[in-house]
Amino acid sequence: SHKVKEVPRYTQESNLSSQFSFLAEVPACGYKVYYIKTDKSPREFRMDELDFDLDNYRIENQFYKIIVSKSGKIKLIDKETDEVYEDLCFIEDVGDWGDEYDYSGPKDNQMDIKYTSEDADILSLTQRINGPTQKTLELSLRLKLPSALTEDRYKRENVLVDNYFKIYLSIYDNIKRVDFRIEVQNNSRDHRLRVLFPSKLVASKIFVDGHFYVIPREISLPNGDNWVQKPLPTNHQKDFLALHEDNTSFSITNKGLPEYEAIMNEDGTITIAITLLRCVEWLSRDGFETRGGHAGPQLKTPGAQCIGNHIFELALLTVSNKNGWMDSLIHKKAKEFNNPLLPVFPTMAATPLRFMDKVLVNPTGIMSIYVGNNESNLKRYLPEELSFLELENDKVMLSILKKADNDGDLIIRVYNLSENVETTSLKLFNKLIIKNAQLVNFLEESPKNKIKANIDAIEENKLFLTLKPHVIATLKLEIECKVEK
Structure with a gap:
């Protein structure tokens, strides 16, 4: 290596x-x-404290008020709707009897103990950033967790070891989003670590970002009769997931955290669980609750215990008076969170x-x-x-902007997230002229099968495109620069 x-x-x-x-x-x-522009002394910023403020236990902007209790519980108030969300970013830790393929809890003859934020010691709660555009609180915790499973894998060890957490809560002026940065020092083995976000929404479906498509998934599991492996409540996500009830959306965006679970509570409301760590010892093993046999080679993988320091980033967005995730533009906001602006000093x-x-x-x-x-x-x-490039339709997303593999043409790939036919314009920098455009496949070749999209017109630096529902279209553009006279 x-x-x-x-x-x-x-x-x-x-x-x-x-x-x-x-x-x-x-x-x-x-x-x-x-x-x-630098100066000898900083300018004074005058701000309305009711709109954008911070103290040791509270953080506030135009959209949200966040209160952290002395016991470390995080409460959020949406100032536009007066809705209150409690116990956000709530830590949950359980034993993991599984392997790298699948999580498993205990069998009937095994025993687990769950640990949560309720068991944590609060080490500090301090102001981290108090600027004119960003406010950040830092919550430091220590959570004593079992060191591992016992050798006979009957239960988690009685020996507890210290695991350390830092949760950074950030809000920004004029942006309706709460950022969570979670730093974890993991010193335990054979366990699954998650954070929970109670949504207070009643829903039967969850909408989950996937590959070129947002997947509507039923929250209730199928019965799985005659299945080789019973259905599991955890599932895959890409950039975001969203719940919707009436005109309110509750969404979590993430950076590289692919596993979630939608937990239906007794009152019908949904809690979102995001997996941070699954710490296991084997690539594949058999004989645990959620799967009967092997799923791959029986190789020991001690590095999969994930001992050491880790950083996770999430964001919470609530939107009201919008009809679902698409009208709420959650798909665009998730892309913005995952692709922050890059500052460059020329x-x-x-x-x-x-x-x-x-x-x-x-x-x-x-x-x-x-x-x-x-x-x-x-x-x-x-x-x-x-x-350099602008798309006018929020339902048509950009996937690729690159130089062609075999020549100097430009490759642009877009996809239609909507279940309807959508039209959009693609506008290049005004010094460029589109000389020729064609639809190609993923290999940047002329497609053998018809692509359900159409180039409607080209006007200098603009191209007009129609896409049928959920269609992926790859464009190959021959461009040239305008010659200034």
Whole structure:
């Protein structure tokens, strides 16, 4: 095996040593230049404390009020609906008798003990960030968990070891979303660690992001008669999941956490469980509750116990007065959460040459945070704000924007999330002209079978496209730059 060190794609060429944040409005598939001007003393920001505020136990913006109790319980109030959500990001830990393929609880002759946030010791609750655009609370906990299963796998060990948690709660000015960053120091084996989000919504279905499609899944399980393996309540997700009742949506977005469970409570409301860790010893084993035989090679995998430090990121969104997940634009908000803006400090250079792994905003002169008011006199070959590609229809999502494998054409792949026929325009940077466009398959070749999409028209830098329900369309564009006279 080889250790790989990640090297940043761009180098930071600046002597700024302070951390700062601001809200940026950046065009689709594009960029926007912001000039950072330093001063000897910071400017004073005046804000309405009722709209955007923080203290040791409360955090608030225009949309949410979040209260963390001294016992570590997290309560959220949606200020637009006055709905109260309690026990958010509630920790749940149980033993895991399974393998890397499947979780399993105990058999009838085995015994488990569940541990939750109720068993945790609160180490601290402090302000982490108190800025004009972001407020963050940090909740630190210690949870004593069994060290492992016993050797005979009858129960979890009586010996308890310390496991440490840090939960960062963040809200932002003018953004209706609550971010959860969870840092875990895992020192236990043979267990499953999850966080729970009670939704208070009554629903029979959950809508789950998948591959090119949002899957409506029944929450109640089939009976599974005559199934080789009984149905399990856990399931797969991609970027988000959403519940909906009347005109209210409750959604959780995630970064790389593929397993969830929709738990139906006695009152019919649904609690969402997101798996953080499954810590097991074997790639495959047999003889546990949820599966009878092997699912793969019987190989010992001690690294799958996931001992050490881990970071998880989630976000909670509640939306009212919208008809379902699509009208709530949860699919777009989840993409925004998973693809945050990338800040780049362009290299300061006085040369027309192109350097490897550098971003030169000007072919000559210096584009720098220190330019001051003279920047308007500099010659630029790119504007300060630019969108390379924009789609007008929120139900049509971008999957790929890349250079073709075999020539210099542009490949754009989009897909229709809707169950209806959708039309959209694709607009390129206005210095580009679309000379030719064709529909191709995933191999970037002319398709043998007809693709249920149609290129309706091309107007210089715009292409008009119609897609039938749930269709994936790959476009191959021959483009050229306009010649300025």
